[in-house]
Amino acid sequence: MLKAIKGGLIINGKGEAPIPDGLILVDGNRIQAVGSRDSLSIPRDAEVVDLGTATLLPGLIDTHVHLVMNAKEDCVTSLAHKSAVESVVEAAANARLALRGGVTTVRDCADVFGVTLTLKRAIDEGHLDGPRILACGLPITTTAGHLHYMGISADSTEEVLKAVRTVVAMGVDWVKVCATGGGLTPDSNVSRAQYSAETLTALVQDAHRLGRKVAAHAHGTEGIMNCAIAGTDSIEHCSWMGEEDGHRYDADAVDLIRKKGLYVSHTITGPRTGSPEELEELLESEYGERFALLRRTMEEGVRMVISSDAGVPDTRFEDFGGGLVIAVKCCGFSPMGAIIAATSRAAEMLGMADRIGSLEPGKSADILAVDGDPLQDIYAIRRIAGVFKDGRRFV
């Protein structure tokens, strides 16, 4: 089945010069050709999808979501009252919302009962609509540690290795470990490390032995350094929270993160109207300093991706584009930089750059069409005109 998708500008996701009057030829689930309308001819048997002047870019990749969470204040407490079946229904509804919001791939960074593994299969087999899922399944944490109510509690190195093997046996794509406490677990101490660098190193080595990459939740600087030493493939949040009040940036940790080529997946949470008032409020809040440190980390050459943490309070699955707006308006990303961070670089972090994350021949036909030019006006990224995943149109 051939499709010819006509649009305006094409932004390929890799930072190359945009192509005006774009045309993408899709053969089944793959991109066959990308170019200007003048440069390509439309095969006679192709179905023509004319999106007018809509900008075409790769489907977005959100590398940090929690599909089982409801994005409301009670996102955590409500989990305790839900069966696995209820959680899979919640996750299925959220997956659909994410896809409608232009997200064609997600990495789910902690679920309950391993339900995202079930959901992933259902989506892959075409029973349900949703983005491609890479699932971390149950998070590994300490007793009383961050997300202990969702995952596997493991304190000693021996217990941690057992936990890695348990989640790999469940079939996870990535291993998620909570290297520091977290805001959703009030008694866990968000500023302090939960594991020593030695224990984290053992975890990373065993996960890699089993062919899995490791995503580490880390807000506190102490824990970020431990992740850098251990070489966790991605460091989530990376908020540089000091052991005492406020922030503590650690240039040595940044050096190590850059040298080892680790990724920082900066989650941009919260309601995102993107109004001038909201942006001003954000920059004046404690996020102001966090964003400034993020910018500093990025300017040091660390490989940065943008993610949402969708599912946590006020962080909706259908508005990942709003996070890109905040990234540009508050965190020092250029519009092109934000698009790269949520497409090709995210794909590279996931080890899937050969399949997704850019508009190029041979890649999966994951395409987002938006009204307007996000390079001129990043808000355009939220004006969704069409979403294709594997060549099939969902919006």
Ligand SMILES: [Zn+2]
């Ligand atoms: Zn999270």
